[in-house]
Amino acid sequence: MPMGDSELLFGPFALSLARRELRLGGLPVALGARAFDLLALLAGRAGEVVGKREIADRLWPGCDLERSRLRAHVASLRRALREGEDGSRYIVNVLGRGYVFVAPVRRGSPGAGLLPPAPEPLVGRDGALAALAALVRERRLVSIVGAGGLGKSALALAAARRAAPCFADGVAYLDLAPLDDGAQLAEALAEAVGLPAGAAWPGLCAALAGRRLLLVLDNCGHLAEPAALLAEALLEAAPQLHLLATSREALCLRAEWVHRLAPLELPGPALDLFALRLGGAARLDPAGLSRAARLCRQLEGNPLLIGLAAARAREVGIAALADGVDALFDQADGGAADCGRHRSPAALLDWSCRLLAPRERAVLYRLAAFRQAFTLDQAILACACARIDAGAVVESILALGARSLVEVVDVEAGGDGARYRLSNATRCYARRRLGYEDQAPAPARRAAAGPAVAVMLP
Template identity: 35%
Template structure:
C-alpha cells in the first residue's frame, strides 16, 4: 500500500463510512462529526499515514507526545477511545489491531482524495471539564490507573480509599484526564473538602456543573473528591444520581468507603519501597516506585541531583520510614537542598520535622502531612481520638487482646474498644493484617508519630507505658514462652 505520509493541505482520507480531514482536525461519519480528542486524532493520523504497516508503541508516543514523557497507559487509553469512536469490532468492521510485542496497525483500506472546499462544522467542541492542570508526572500508579480506566465506564461507581497522603486525589484526577474523550458531556471535579454542612452538597454539585437541564440524560463522569466527612449525604446523593442518570459514572475519593449501593471499593496501597535486605545497584533501587518519586521530586528541587550507590541505604531508609506515602515522600524530597540526604535521614527519627514542612502551592490539607492527618483526626469523635492516641503506645503490630489488656478501662469496655478499632480501620487510620486466625493491627509510622505526640500532650503517655509494661510482664509470665511479636519492640 502506498504511504500517505506526504499529505497535502486539502487531502481527505476515507475509510469505511468515515472521512478524515487532517488540515481541519476533523473526522466525519457521513456528514456527522465524531467527537474525538486531539491525542486520539493525532494517533489516527499517524496510523493512517502508515496504513498497512505496524507502527511501534515507541514511535506512536514520540509522534503524539514529542515534548513530553508519558506512560504507555496514555497510549493504550487513547487507542481504546479511538476504537470506541470508530465502532471498531462492531458489525464486522475492523480498523486498528494490536500486534503483540510490536505495536499497532491500521488494517482497513484507505483512499486519499482531494477536496478544495473545507467543511464547516459548528458543533465540534473541545472536551468539557474543570480539571486542574497537572504540573508533575504521576509515578508508580500505572497499573491502578489503567485498571480504573477500564472498569469505571462499565461499573459506573468506584471509590478510592486510603490514608492521608496516599494519593487518592492524584490517582482520581489522572483517571479523569485519561477518560476525557470517553464522556460526551465531560468530566467534572467536585471537591467537597470545603463543605461542612451536608445540606449544601446537592446545591454545591449543581453549581459546579455547566448543565442547564440537569444530569438525567448526560453521559458524564463526576469525580467526588474528599467524601469522608459527608459520608451519609454522599451515599444518598450517589444512589440518587446513578438511579436517575443511567449514563452517568462516578469516581469518589474517601478515607473510608461510602457504603452506597453497587459501590466498587479500591483501597490504594503505598508506593513500592525497597526491602530491608541489601541493595546492590542504582538500577535495582530505581525499580521501586517510592524511590522513583523521591528522585523525581529531588531533581525538581535540586538541579543535578543524581542517585549514587553511596546514597542507596539512605534513600531506602527514608522511603520505608515514611511508609511509601507519596505526600510524605514529596515533602521529604522538598528538603533535599537544605538538609542533604544524611540530614534528611536524621530528621526522620520522629518524623515531626517532616510533618510540619509545607507545600505552598497545594491546597491547605495537602500542604503538610500534619495538615492531612489533622483533617482525619478532627473529624473523629472524642472517644475515637482517645483510642487512637492510646493505641500509639504500641510500637509494632498488636492484637485486639493486647489492645484490651493495655488500654481497656471502665470508660472503655472491651466491646466498645472493638467497635472503635474497627471504625479506625475503616477510616484508614489503622491497617489490619490477618496473621493465621488472629487479626493484627498496625499504624503507619507517620500516623503513629502523630498520635503519639497527641498522647504525650494529653499527659497520659507515662500511664499507658506503665500499663503496656505490666501487660507485657503478665503475658510473659502466663505464657512461659518467648513474647508474642506485638511486644517485640
C-alpha cells in the same frame, strides 16, 4: 451568556471561546488559529449547515479559497476531535452546500467542572491507573479509598483523563474539600456540571438524566454520609452517569466498587519518586541512595511523606532525616486542619482525625504504645478503662480501620485472629498527641478527650 464569555461543551471536549482553547478531559488539544476559528463557527451553530462561501469569508476574508484547502482544514479538525473513535461524529459534509456540526452542544460557564491540571507525573501507579481507567467505564460508582497522602486525588484525575473519550458528555469535577457541610453539595454540583447557580435538586437531576458523563467526587471523607446520599440519588436519576470518588473511607453503597490504594512499592517506585522530588538521582551518591531507600522504607512508601522528605532533604541534606518520620514531625507543628493539610504530616493527620468521636481519638492515641502489629485482645488491655470498656475499644478500632487510620494485617496461619497496626506516621502522630494530652492541664485534657473519655493511659 455572551459568546466570548462562554464555553461550548460537546462530547468529552470543552471549547473555551475567551481563551481560544480546546480541551479534552481538562488537557489542551493543539489547534492552529484557523482550525480553532473553524471549530468555533461550526460548533457555535450546531445543527445548522454553514455554507462553504460563508466559511471562506469568515476565516479567509478577501481570499479565493480552494475547495481542497478547506477540505484539508476540515480533515485536520476531525483528527483533532478524534472523530470515528467509539463511533463519535462531529462534522458532516452536506454535498454541494457546506458543513454541519452534528454533535449536541451545550453552553457552560468558563471553568465549570474542569479537571485541575496534573501537577506532576504519577510515579509507580501504572497498573492502578490502567485498572481504574477500565473500571470507571464499566462500573457506575468506583471509590478510591486509602490513607491520607497516598495520592488518591492525583490517581483519580489521571484515570478520569484517560477515560474521558469514552463519555460523550465529558468529565466534570467536584472537590468536596472546601465544603463545610452537605447543604452546600447541590450548589457545588450545579457549578461543576455547568448549570446555573442555585439550581434546585429536581432540576439538577433532570438536567443530568440524559447525560453520559463521568463525575469525579474528590475528597469525600469529611462528608462521607452526604456524599453517599448524593451519589445514590445521582445514580438513580441519571442512568448514564458514572461516578469516581476519592475518600479515606468507602461510601458503603450497593453499587460501589472499592479500589483500595496501596503505598508505593519499595524500594523502586518509592525511591524513584524521592529522586524526582529531590531533583534527580544524580544528586545522590551511593551512600545517599542507601539513606534514601532506608528513609522511603521508614515512610512506608507514602508519596506525600516522601515528597515532604525530599523537599526537606534539599534544605538540610538527607543525613538530617535519619530519624525518618520523627524528623518530618519535628519540622513543623500540626497546624489547623484546612485545605493546607498536605503541608506537613501533622496537618495531614489532623485533617484525618478531626472528625473522630472523642472515644475513637482516645483509642487511637493509646494504640501508639504498639510498635508492632497487635490483636484486639492486646488492644483491649492497652486501651480499656473505666470510661471505655472492651466493646467500645473494638468498635473504635473497627471505625478507625474504616477510616484508613488503622491497618488490618492478614491473619497468620495458626494465629489468634486478625492483627492490626498503625503506620509509622500515624503512630508518631498519636504518640505526640498523647504526650500533649498528658502534659496539658486537666481542663484541657478533658476538653480534648470529650466529656466521657479520659485520654490519659490508666
